[in-house]
Amino acid sequence: MRTTALPQTDLSPSAICLGSSNFGNGIAPADAFQLLDAYVACGGNFIDTAAVYANWLPGEKNSSEKTIGRWLARSGQRSRIVLATKGAHPELATMHISRMSPAEIVDDLETSLRNLQTEWIDLYWLHRDDPTRPVAEILDTLHGQVLAGKIRYFGCSNWRVDRIAAAEAYAAQRGITGFVANQMRWSLAQIDPAAVGDPTTAAMDDETYAFHRRTGLAAIPYSSQAGGYFQKLAEGSEIRPGQQKTYGTANNRTRAARVQALAQETGYSVSQIVLVYLTNQPFATIPIVGCRTVAQVKDSMSAADIRLPIGQVAWLAREDR
Ligand SMILES: NC(=O)c1ccc[n+]([C@@H]2O[C@H](COP(=O)([O-])OP(=O)(O)OC[C@H]3O[C@@H](n4cnc5c(N)ncnc54)[C@H](OP(=O)(O)O)[C@@H]3O)[C@@H](O)[C@H]2O)c1
Secondary structure (H helix, E strand, C coil), rough: CCCCCCCCCCCCCCCCCCCCCCCCCEEHHHHHHHHHHHHHCCCEEEECCCCCCCCCCCCCCCHHHHHHHHHHHHHHHHCEEEEEEEEECHHHHHCCCCCCCHHHHHHHHHHHHHHHHHCCCCEEEEEECCCCHHHHHHHHHHHHHCCCCCEEEEEEECCCCCHHHEEEEEEHHCCCCEEEEEECEEEEEECCHHHHCCCCCEEHHHHHHHHHHCCCCCEECCCCCCCHHHHHHHHHHCCHHHCCCCCCCCHHHHHHHHHHHHHHHCCHHHHHHHHHHHHHHCCCCCCCEEEEEEEHHHHHHCCCCCCCHHHHHHHHCCCCC
């Protein structure tokens, strides 16, 4: 499986990252273990989790991190995995109250280390932003954790591009490594941020895309399959109301028709073509996939080595960007 040298780091994550947002509660621990085993067997080494994952479901608190921690302990895979987790997320009941003080960031990190049964995190994400906090305070806190050996590198998730630029400028001025990657909602499907209905999240937009092109900052997009929207349209399966609201536009139906035509022409699956749109970008881009079954893991992972002519990839989204 192809790996991607992550700019500004010595990490070589695989070209597809495995997400884990419902591990432990929505996806039972034994099933999550099977997904993790299948992912590693396909050559994957990049796992994405977060302290808050699966806390929206009944069951154990922090169950995604704890499930992955148990799997790491059992499998003996820790040293070959690029382990990424996130902290500084608001409490779910009070999403308007940020939790990004230095003490909260450090406290979340300590909890994640315990849950994951590890001494270090390879890539630590800030799950949200609080634009009222100075970037200097945030980066100094994270850099302190790098110096303490608790994290190797850090990145931002759901940050606006002006804040990312300010953070990178501060890091350059201080002579430290700043954000090495940006995790945002991004897939072949266009979205209207208003339809997502969560102002604390951020999606790829033209300005952010131009920033990545200019600076070479790596993108690690989530919801990279648009929740299976293209697959479901191709199968004629039911589109859930939430998905319809977020993705159900005429423009995305045009894109879906192109995906199906290209799948027919190349013999690749619909979900592979959707991932190839991201893995064939002009800057390092590693999509996070949210697989529910082992078959989906295998299908997604086989997209990693597919290369398509740049014109074909651009055609999928032409006239919109
Ligand atoms: N930073 C953040 O704020 C943030 C936010 C959201 C997610 N994430 C991360 O990103 C990960 C992925 O997010 P997501 O679940 O929204 O992403 P997604 O990959 O867009 O959606 C997952 C769904 O897509 C379908 N699917 C996936 N692979 C498929 C395949 N090969 N063939 C057919 N269908 C396939 C499945 O739908 P069915 O279940 O209907 O089969 C699956 O449940 C999460 O687990 C998490 O790690 C981060």
